[in-house]
Amino acid sequence: MLIASLLLLVLRPVQAQTEFKIVTASERGTYIQIGRDLAKWAAQPAKIDLDVLPSKGSSENVQRLRFEPGVKLALVQSDVYQAFVDQADNGNAAAGRLISPLRVVLSLYNEEIYFVTRADSPLTYIHELKDKKINIGPVGSGTALSATTLYRMMFGTALPEANASYLSNEDALLRLTSDKSLDAVIVVAGQPAKLFSEMKPEARKYIKLLRLDDNAKETARAAATYFPATIRTASYPNWMSEDVPTLSVKAFLVTYNYGNETTQTSLRQFAEALCANFDSLQAEGHPKWKEVQLDMPPLGKGWKYFAPMERTLRACMAQQRTRTVPASMQAPMKKDCTQQEKVLGLCRM
Template structure:
């Protein structure tokens, strides 16, 4: 009886052990399956790039980028109209888009919680890389008679769409000229609205921060004699000293029918991404864009190159983008 009882107990122990091992194996398999499922979910089926107004440079570039990403990664990508830089940073923060165009200065303000982001610091955005200089163009027409920044006083001047980086540029340029928005009749218009206003005479001048040539200004030049108001060298130096993310730039002769080049300043356009996108996905996106710039239809495509993408970024680079640049041996100059 004792022997039989011992054998029964032993059998029960073996059976329990097998059940426990089987359960562990099932759990392990379940964990593996979950991880595999999560890996698949790391690659989204659809992403959005928020750009700017249809009359600027971001929107057509965004269309080219969306096609490149869709073709090269298999992720269906759409370019969407927006209020540009500042709004774009907030759209990423609210998880309403995955990629965005932004000026380097505005991206830095967002991450640091300065100026328009004092009450809404952005914490979930990182850089893919810089793209090209964004020229600050103070646009008017010959018939306005405006020839200098000082001439803008008491005039109706568009400073860009609400939430755009152009607004900050306008404010800072006026500042180094001893002026504020109170010295002008400020209008908050998109690039298309600004050039329409210049054409029909409802405004006198407009700040446009975008790669040149800018579509909206080109359209204006088709019917009006466009004037780009120059910024004098001493004011450029004062601006760069206080706000070092600016660089000296110019609008070339021939652009918009200009007879001579016009001295001005620029910030950099950059592509930013939500930091919660996986390293693998952002690596693929970065590679797709910088290895297919020949497919960018806008003239600015010629200026977009991986070798310069880390220059002037100003915020943390996403690990996926950094992996790509490391593989290419690219560092900031």
């Protein structure tokens, strides 16, 4: 009888964890590390097996969150999200289908924008990039959207296609320093970014960062969407000898407006665990977590929070303030498009 009871205990099926996916960015970027932190400190306590997936970046993430089975969360740059909203408002039906059902979970941190050029380049400032050959990152990446938006805002015209290349960060840096067919490479990543932190001291012989000039009229034009930031020597002591002023863009954790009760329950538990373990995220996660505020500020026009997670987070935040911890596919495309639609993935190449 005892043996039979023991066998029943051994053979009793273990309750399966919920399986979700989150799309991030490149393997050597900051987003994927943030995703791994969320998998450990928010998903695991909520009994969610969160598969952290690399991607080209924010624009692709919007589409994968919308259409790829199993993808329930995504990391998206604020300018990419806003660009989809603007495209929808301007009558782009594909953009509307993509963005209208998406919802914000949490505002995260500002991502620094790196303007990389050769060490021997005569360029010093970001506003000197007009008419230069620039790598803006793969089509579908947030970097491509940020780079083209910034160029248009700063110089009043689109980056000429003849001057744009869409290589990965790694390939572009090699091209920059070898055949010199590029004048600059733009990278968007929260510091410290693995791409740069793994560089050896010899890197300063080959590359440098362009600086933001607060007095340039081009800088003032970008200020409506992008924020001043500093790339710190402490983040890259191997190859940086001084801090470099630059621009940045906000990162958001985003989901879909799910109506399924089971999915809502899992996401509420994720939100509860995120709040309960927020101190651990800041202490043990990527350094960027120290810049994240556990609050829910007003969103831009056309943006909405995901109501079930919003209610959970607000209730948890209220408890935290009293020092109480709770228990714990592709969209339709078109052939003719603008450069912005192209980098958003809203047209055929």
